[in-house]
Amino acid sequence: MAITEPIVEMEAISIEFPGVKALQNVNFRLFPGEVHTLMGENGAGKSTLIKALTGVYKIDSGTISVLGAPRAFSGTADAQSAGISTVYQEVNLCDNLSVGENVMLGHEIRGRFGINWKKTNEAAHDALVGLGLGDIDPRRPLSSISLALQQLVAISRAMVSRSRVLILDEPTSSLDANEVEGLFGVIRRLRDQGVAILFVSHFLDQVYAISDRLTVLRNGEYVGEYMTPELSRSDLISKMIGRDFSTLAALGSNRGRAVHATGKPFYSAKNLGRKGFIDPVDIDVHAGEVVGLAGLLGSGRTELGRLIYGADRPDTGEVRISDAITEVHSPIAGLSRKIAFSTENRRDEGIIGDLTVRENLVLAVQARRGWARPLSKREQGDLCEKYLVELNVRPADPERLIKNLSGGNQQKVLLGRWLATRPELIVLDEPTRGIDIGAKAEIQETIAALAGEGMSVVFISSELEEVVSLSERIVVMKDHRKIGEIVNGPDVTAETIVDLIATEGNVA
Amino acid sequence: MSILIDRPTSVSEGGSRPSLVSRLKPNVESLPTLAAVVIFVAMVVYGEVAYGRIVQFSTISNLLINNAYLIILAVGLTFVIVTGGVDLSVGAVIAISSLVGVMLANQGWNPIAVIIAMILIGSVFGTASGVLIQYFNVQPFIATLAMMFLARGLASMLSTTPERLADDSPIRLFSTEWKVIDGPKINDLVTTPNVVIAALVVLVAFLVLHRTRLGRTVYAIGGSESSALLMGLPVVRTKLAVYVISGTLAGLAAVVYTSKLGIAQNITGVGWELDAIAAVIIGGTLLTGGAGFVLGSVVGALVLGLMNVLITRDGGIPPEATTIITGAILLVFVLLQRLVVSRKRKT
Numbered sequence: 122m123a124i125t126e127p128i129v130e131m132e133a134i135s136i137e138f139p140g141v142k143a144l145q146n147v148n149f150r151l152f153p154g155e156v157h158t159l160m161g162e163n164g165a166g167k168s169t170l171i172k173a174l175t176g177v178y179k180i181d182s183g184t185i186s187v188l189g190a191p192r193a194f195s196g197t198a199d200a201q202s203a204g205i206s207t208v209y210q211e212v213n214l215c216d217n218l219s220v221g222e223n224v225m226l227g228h229e230i231r232g233r234f235g236i237n238w239k240k241t242n243e244a245a246h247d248a249l250v251g252l253g254l255g256d257i258d259p260r261r262p263l264s265s266i267s268l269a270l271q272q273l274v275a276i277s278r279a280m281v282s283r284s285r286v287l288i289l290d291e292p293t294s295s296l297d298a299n300e301v302e303g304l305f306g307v308i309r310r311l312r313d314q315g316v317a318i319l320f321v322s323h324f325l326d327q328v329y330a331i332s333d334r335l336t337v338l339r340n341g342e343y344v345g346e347y348m349t350p351e352l353s354r355s356d357l358i359s360k361m362i363g364r365d366f367s368t369l370a371a372l373g374s375n376r377g378r379a380v381h382a383t384g385k386p387f388y389s390a391k392n393l394g395r396k397g398f399i400d401p402v403d404i405d406v407h408a409g410e411v412v413g414l415a416g417l418l419g420s421g422r423t424e425l426g427r428l429i430y431g432a433d434r435p436d437t438g439e440v441r442i443s444d445a446i447t448e449v450h451s452p453i454a455g456l457s458r459k460i461a462f463s464t465e466n467r468r469d470e471g472i473i474g475d476l477t478v479r480e481n482l483v484l485a486v487q488a489r490r491g492w493a494r495p496l497s498k499r500e501q502g503d504l505c506e507k508y509l510v511e512l513n514v515r516p517a518d519p520e521r522l523i524k525n526l527s528g529g530n531q532q533k534v535l536l537g538r539w540l541a542t543r544p545e546l547i548v549l550d551e552p553t554r555g556i557d558i559g560a561k562a563e564i565q566e567t568i569a570a571l572a573g574e575g576m577s578v579v580f581i582s583s584e585l586e587e588v589v590s591l592s593e594r595i596v597v598m599k600d601h602r603k604i605g606e607i608v609n610g611p612d613v614t615a616e617t618i619v620d621l622i623a624t625e626g627n628v629a
Numbered sequence: 630m631s632i633l634i635d636r637p638t639s640v641s642e643g644g645s646r647p648s649l650v651s652r653l654k655p656n657v658e659s660l661p662t663l664a665a666v667v668i669f670v671a672m673v674v675y676g677e678v679a680y681g682r683i684v685q686f687s688t689i690s691n692l693l694i695n696n697a698y699l700i701i702l703a704v705g706l707t708f709v710i711v712t713g714g715v716d717l718s719v720g721a722v723i724a725i726s727s728l729v730g731v732m733l734a735n736q737g738w739n740p741i742a743v744i745i746a747m748i749l750i751g752s753v754f755g756t757a758s759g760v761l762i763q764y765f766n767v768q769p770f771i772a773t774l775a776m777m778f779l780a781r782g783l784a785s786m787l788s789t790t791p792e793r794l795a796d797d798s799p800i801r802l803f804s805t806e807w808k809v810i811d812g813p814k815i816n817d818l819v820t821t822p823n824v825v826i827a828a829l830v831v832l833v834a835f836l837v838l839h840r841t842r843l844g845r846t847v848y849a850i851g852g853s854e855s856s857a858l859l860m861g862l863p864v865v866r867t868k869l870a871v872y873v874i875s876g877t878l879a880g881l882a883a884v885v886y887t888s889k890l891g892i893a894q895n896i897t898g899v900g901w902e903l904d905a906i907a908a909v910i911i912g913g914t915l916l917t918g919g920a921g922f923v924l925g926s927v928v929g930a931l932v933l934g935l936m937n938v939l940i941t942r943d944g945g946i947p948p949e950a951t952t953i954i955t956g957a958i959l960l961v962f963v964l965l966q967r968l969v970v971s972r973k974r975k976t
Binding site for chain 1: 688836842852857860919
């Protein structure tokens with residue numbers, strides 16, 4: 122495989138955006154008939170490198186050669202005509218058109234009276250057969266087939282334009298295990314036909330299952346190129362995050378901590394509920410305690426978190442904070458009682474993309490002070506300095522628009538926003554979802570450290586292992602009600618929670 | 630990987646032919662257009678029963694002759710609306726184009742040159758809208774609104790009184806009545822070159838939309854502009870093209886209208902862009918783009934035309950109510966489209 126010449130060769134690529142070096146001296150080679158995975162955390166420069174290759178971004182220095190000849194593409198369409206096709210994470214097809222049209226758009230077969238639909242659909246069928254999708258009728262509307270199949274249709278489209286290079290940018294993020302297997306079958310088939318495939322994925326298992334070669338990037342810098350079988354997973358992770366794996370492995374030590382669940386709880390709710398939203402729940406959180414909310418998607422985890430903070434107004438229940446009866450029926454009420462809530466919906470309810478990191482960070486503090494008393498530039502600067510450093514936000518530039526940060530770093534800023542209000546109870550809804558492994562570890566460490574300093578934490582996550590490793594007590598939710606509470610201990614595992622959810626289902 | 634074949638769906642437009650049964654089965658997207666046809670037929674039946682003399686040669690002839698310009702405008706707007714845009718300038722373009730045309734003709738210009746100039750005026754305004762939208766990133770609504778004010782203002786600067794085209798002007802030949810079938814008394818099937826022009830426009834537009842890459846790109850842009858861009862389709866060129874097409878057809882509509890009436894005025898065509906948009910929507914084109922048919926827009930224009938005929942025949946309905954009825958029909962169709970869109974989401 123390595124005997125042939127590389128089809129794509131990128132050497133010493135550097136790209137600089139205002140104030141950031143997005144890529145510095147990155148090398149990348151792609152050979153025909155191989156699957157080459159680009160690895161790196163969020164913000165490491167994977168997408169930037171792909172966009173540099175396809176000409177979406179202009180490179181500041183370095184060379185890109187395709188088939189030995191130096192090239193500079195002007196954009197996706199230009200790269201495509203040179204045989205480099207890209208399939209993106211979100212399927213970029215037109216669902217108002219038929220499957221066949223989506224495969225053939227721009228390559229329709231024309232006869233004397235314009236497009237010959239019969240031949241065009243036949244050609245689409247041939248392309249689909251080439252990927253083992255012969256049983257999809259090209260005349261069906263695209264919207265009538267599943268997302269996974271649409272992804273494969275997008276790949277068929279790439280094959281119609283006789284692509285020799287196929288870029289798959291996180292193609293598996295919305296597919297289930299069977300669908301991933303189907304996709305991998307197609308990828309292997311194309312590889313065996315000599316197509317060079319650039320694959321990007323966050324899932325290590327998938328990377329090891331499919332790729333022949335890896336290039337690792339970190340912070341926009343080139344770490345190295347490796348043959349997949351020769352690099353162990355822990356080595357790969359260390360190379361991606363630039364730190365020793367043992368930091369990550371040390372997680373899970375949290376449950377050995379002293380149990381705080383004695384004495385008066387900091388926050389205590391009896392029969393907290395809202396009609397049609399969540400059945401009344403009892404929940405206590407002690408100072409310095411991490412209480413996990415576990416349950417399946419849609420079990421009422423998020424709803425409970427929102428009621429605690431006052432994002433939604435509870436209509437039953439009695440809340441005591443520091444043993445005094447109180448009411449938390451609005452976010453402002455929550456904030457003034459030192460409760461903070463970090464949403465699971467980072468993009469829509471969390472960050473404000475067009476504001477800077479600084480503006481996003483000070484938002485909650487400012488909201489609590491009221492708009493009549495604006496924070497001075499200096500106070501804002503102090504807050505930014507403290508939290509950007511403490512939470513290791515990269516780049517640590519308070520004046521960057523937050524939408525230009527990677528997901529993990531946006532999440533850190535959000536966490537900073539709430540910590541800046543100095544809450545005594547913080548509700549974290551899926552703080553680690555969709556972010557890379559390094560940032561995840563950092564956020565988990567931060568949560569453990571906060572609890573260590575005496576803050577009460579309600580931690581919501583769909584990853585049960587994470588809930589088990591961080592929480593001291595776990596409230597288990599199902600069908601919008603609380604079905605149990607587990608005091609964490611050495612023999613509690615994700616299985617324990619799954620069993621509880623499963624058996625409770627039989628009773629109900 | 631399971632392939633769920635939940636329902637056989639037909640290819641609605643111009644695709645290769647599956648079985649007859651599946652071809653007759655309407656798909657969700659053609660539903661509003663079918664509804665327009667049903668409403669049109671219902672109006673014809675109601676008119677025939679209530680007032681009589683609807684299904685006869687002279688009424689049909691007049692319907693086509695009187696609405697030829699609206700059909701041409703609606704065809705142009707179909708292109709624009711399928712991409713998800715809108716063109717508000719077409720009514721004002723008719724005013725400036727017909728005024729300039731009549732004034733040039735009265736100055737003794739060659740009629741062919743006059744006609745070409747009238748059409749080109751439309752193209753220029755269309756190009757200007759397209760450039761504003763594509764290169765200056767102006768919303769289609771705003772860009773074409775600006776062109777509307779510009780065209781209307783220029784027309785008012787030229788003249789504020791009706792300009793009459795000489796009765797012997799060759800341009801008026803476009804409204805020569807050709808007797809196709811000689812019926813009893815005045816009940817003849819007549820047509821004019823204007824109607825033939827409108828029919829040709831419809832035919833060519835249909836072929837362009839369904840049988841050329843340009844046409845398919847128009848639909849792709851309406852479906853998802855960013856996808857079309859990432860698919861490597863010529864999005865910029867195509868979006869520019871739809872506004873040029875719409876403007877050019879507005880210029881052609883000005884020729885058709887002027888030849889029929891023989892008068893041009895700065896207030897000609899006020900609100901016609903809205904009539905044309907209404908025709909397109911009633912004809913089943915989604916205002917959000919991506920789905921629609923030229924033939925639907927023709928039916929939409931005829932629904933509006935027939936409505937006027939019925940109101941005149943009734944005599945009891947005040948003409949002021951026409952706009953209310955138009956609005957009501959429009960509302961019904963938009964609600965119908967909502968239904969279609971929500972059903973589509975569920976699949």
